[in-house]
Amino acid sequence: MRSAQNEPKYHVVCRECPVERLFGTGDDATALERTHAEETGHRVVIGRVR
Template sequence: MSSVTQQPKYHVVCRECPVERLFEDGDEATDLERKHAKETGHRIVVGRVR
């Protein structure tokens, strides 16, 4: 039986527009969150997915 290690992914969703992306890097997810919120004033949610 082989053991596969899954890397965490980060889901970024804007609650006020269609922006939604999946990242493998938490820093990239946070960067999008901050940039989009600063530019638009929208509420952004970032969650770690497996």
């Protein structure tokens, strides 16, 4: 079994404003990406990190 420290994290960064967050699930990261992009028209990227 993997510990919580080894679980992947998802880093969400807006390329056009200071929005930046770290999530434990891809679903949460994708939700912020979609919501922020729809509300602002900004380009948002998600990167998987450990």
